[in-house]
Each structure stands twice: as structure tokens, then as C-alpha cells.
Amino acid sequence: MAMTSQQRVLVIDDEKISLKVISDILRDDVEVILAINGEQGIRKAIELQPDLILLDVLMPGMDGYDTMAKLRHDVRTSTIPVIFITALNDSSHEEKALLMGACDYIQKPLYTNIVQARVRLHLQLTKQRKMLEELANIDPLTSLANRRRYEDVISSEWQSAIEHQECLSLLVVDIDNFKHYNDCYGHATGDKVLKQVASVLAMQVGLGEGLVARYGGEEFVVLLPRFSQQEATKVAHQCMLEIERLNLCYHHGGETGQVTVSVGGATCYPQNSDLLCEFFDRADNKLVQAKNTGKNKILW
Numbered sequence: 581m582a583m584t585s586q587q588r589v590l591v592i593d594d595e596k597i598s599l600k601v602i603s604d605i606l607r608d609d610v611e612v613i614l615a616i617n618g619e620q621g622i623r624k625a626i627e628l629q630p631d632l633i634l635l636d637v638l639m640p641g642m643d644g645y646d647t648m649a650k651l652r653h654d655v656r657t658s659t660i661p662v663i664f665i666t667a668l669n670d671s672s673h674e675e676k677a678l679l680m681g682a683c684d685y686i687q688k689p690l691y692t693n694i695v696q697a698r699v700r701l702h703l704q705l706t707k708q709r710k711m712l713e714e715l716a717n718i719d720p721l722t723s724l725a726n727r728r729r730y731e732d733v734i735s736s737e738w739q740s741a742i743e744h745q746e747c748l749s750l751l752v753v754d755i756d757n758f759k760h761y762n763d764c765y766g767h768a769t770g771d772k773v774l775k776q777v778a779s780v781l782a783m784q785v786g787l788g789e790g791l792v793a794r795y796g797g798e799e800f801v802v803l804l805p806r807f808s809q810q811e812a813t814k815v816a817h818q819c820m821l822e823i824e825r826l827n828l829c830y831h832h833g834g835e836t837g838q839v840t841v842s843v844g845g846a847t848c849y850p851q852n853s854d855l856l857c858e859f860f861d862r863a864d865n866k867l868v869q870a871k872n873t874g875k876n877k878i879l880w
């Protein structure tokens with residue numbers, strides 16, 4: 581059984597010969613990245629996001645434990661599994677590594693088959709974990725983040741905005757008269773519209789700029805960290821314009837309509853973790869107001 585290709589393993593070891601040996605053992609099956617010390621290893625882990633890290637314990641300067649502590653502390657690397665590799669055969673070292681969150685511990689001298697078997701096992705577990713994460717966080721119809729993911733991201737963005745005294749904007753976007761669209765063309769065609777609206781929103785909100793999520797049904801949320809009300813309004817108008825450009829018409833009760841959205845917006849400088857619910861409610865109340873006053877508009 582071959583290891584899954586395209587998976588990446590980062591090896592951090594101060595000895596060139598060890599790097600060579602490990603890389604020879606693994607390179608047929610995975611992409612191997614090498615680092616000669618802890619600092620370089622952390623940098624490469626952040627940048628290249630390996631699926632697994634093999635970490636030498638004894639290294640001059642920053643040793644394996646220090647490196648591990650830093651990897652665990654940084655959100656960008658905290659969930660990457662780490663296998664310690666060491667010549668130390670004292671059980672207290674093994675215990676320490678496992679207590680720090682290492683997923684495994686391999687003792688030198690290295691046996692090719694053991695290294696391969698353990699790496700294979702942990703890569704498979706990583707793959708399964710990623711699949712589960714995706715199932716838990718992604719909306720299958722639109723491929724956007726789902727409501728669970730949105731709740732996670734907004735709480736961490738809220739916390740970070742408090743820490744850095746930055747503002748945060750939120751748009752709640754709901755398709756107008758979508759029931760009419762479904763009644764006209766059926767649910768399956770309605771699903772296609774949801775996908776189209778979702779991709780317009782995703783396109784307007786650049787990667788890394790904010791989060792677009794399907795909150796439920798035909799309702800979406802757009803979270804825009806550090807966006808002022810003015811900047812977020814611009815994004816909302818652009819989204820509304822592009823959705824109108826899709827030119828999705830339907831007929832209902834003898835009349836012709838077109839798919840539009842209503843948007844409720846809120847912007848604030850978060851001060852207190854308790855006020856997060858109120859923030860969402862503010863945007864949501866504005867959405868209700870927009871619905872009650874003619875739809876196809878944005879209100880703050």
C-alpha cells in the first residue's frame with residue numbers, strides 16, 4: 581500500500597545525515613521538506629502547511645521541545661501532527677513529548693519500515709481529520725463555509741478586534757421572494773440560484789479579506805474584519821449589483837420578478853465578548869427592516 585501522494589512531510593533535524601536518511605525513506609511516497617533547525621522549521625511549517633512534521637529532539641539552540649511549544653502556540657501550525665524523533669531512549673523524554681501533544685515518538689536508530697509505517701498511519705489520520713473538518717464546516721450545496729464555521733470565525737475575529745481595537749463589519753444577506761422563484765422553477769433550479777449567489781458573494785469578498793458563509797436556507801452572512809461601514813457598504817452594493825447582473829427572472833402570479841437580495845449591515849468596535857449576539861441581531865434587524873420597506877436594498 582503506497583502512501584498518499586501530494587501529502588507533505590516536514591523534517592526538522594540539525595544533522596544533515598539524518599535529514600538525508602529520512603528523506604530517502606519517505607521521498608518516493610510524499611513530498612519531503614527539510615529544515616536544519618527549529619526556526620527554519622517553524623517558518624517552513626507556517627509557509628508550506630505540511631500534513632505532518634518529523635521533529636528531532638536534540639538540536640542546538642532551539643531544541644525539539646522549544647520548537648514544539650512554538651508550533652503548538654501558533655494557530656497556523658497548532659493542529660499539524662508532530663512525530664518526535666530522537667536517539668534518547670529514556671521513557672521520561674517520550675512521556676514529555678506525548679504530553680506536549682506529539683502524536684508519536686520514534687527512536688533512533690531508524691528502521692525504514694517503522695518510519696514508513698508510522699508516517700503512513702499519521703498521514704492517513706490527518707487526511708481523515710481534514711475530511712471530517714470539511715464535512716463539519718462546509719456547506720455541501722454552495723461550498724461556502726456553513727453556519728458552524730461562521731460562529732467559530734466570528735468569535736475569534738471578535739476577540740482579535742477587541743485585542744487590537746479594530747472595527748468589524750457584518751452583512752446579513754437574504755434572497756428576496758425566493759419562495760416565488762422555487763414555485764416558478766422548482767427546487768432544483770432554486771438550488772442553482774443559491775450556488776450562483778454564493779459564488780458572486782465569494783468572488784466579491786477576496787480570500788483573506790473576510791468570510792462568506794451560508795447561514796441557512798437562502799440567507800448568507802459576510803464577515804468583514806477591519807472594514808468600516810463605508811467600505812462594507814461598497815462591498816454590499818457590489819454584491820447586489822453582480823447578483824442583479826445574473827439576470828435571474830421568474831414569473832409569479834402573472835408578474836415577472838428578478839432575483840435580488842436585501843442586506844442588513846452592522847459595524848462596530850468590539851469591546852466586550854458578551855456583545856457579540858447583539859451585533860448579529862443589529863444586522864439581522866436591519867435586514868428585517870429592509871424586507872419590510874420594499875426589499876432589494878441595504879440598511880444599516
Ligand code: GH3
Nearest residue numbers: 754755756757758759760762767770771797798871
Ligand atoms: P423574503 O423576500 O421575505 O426573504 O421572501 P422569501 O420567499 O425569500 O422568504 P421565505 O422565508 O418565505 O422563503 C424562503 C424560501 O427559501 C423558501 C425555501 O423553500 C427556500 N429555500 C431555503 N433553502 C433552500 C434550498 O436549499 N434550496 C432551495 N431551492 N430553496 C431553499
Ligand code: MG
Nearest residue numbers: 594636638639
Ligand atoms: Mg539532533
Ligand code: MG
Nearest residue numbers: 754755756757
Ligand atoms: Mg428570502
Ligand code: MG
Nearest residue numbers: 754797798799
Ligand atoms: Mg430567509
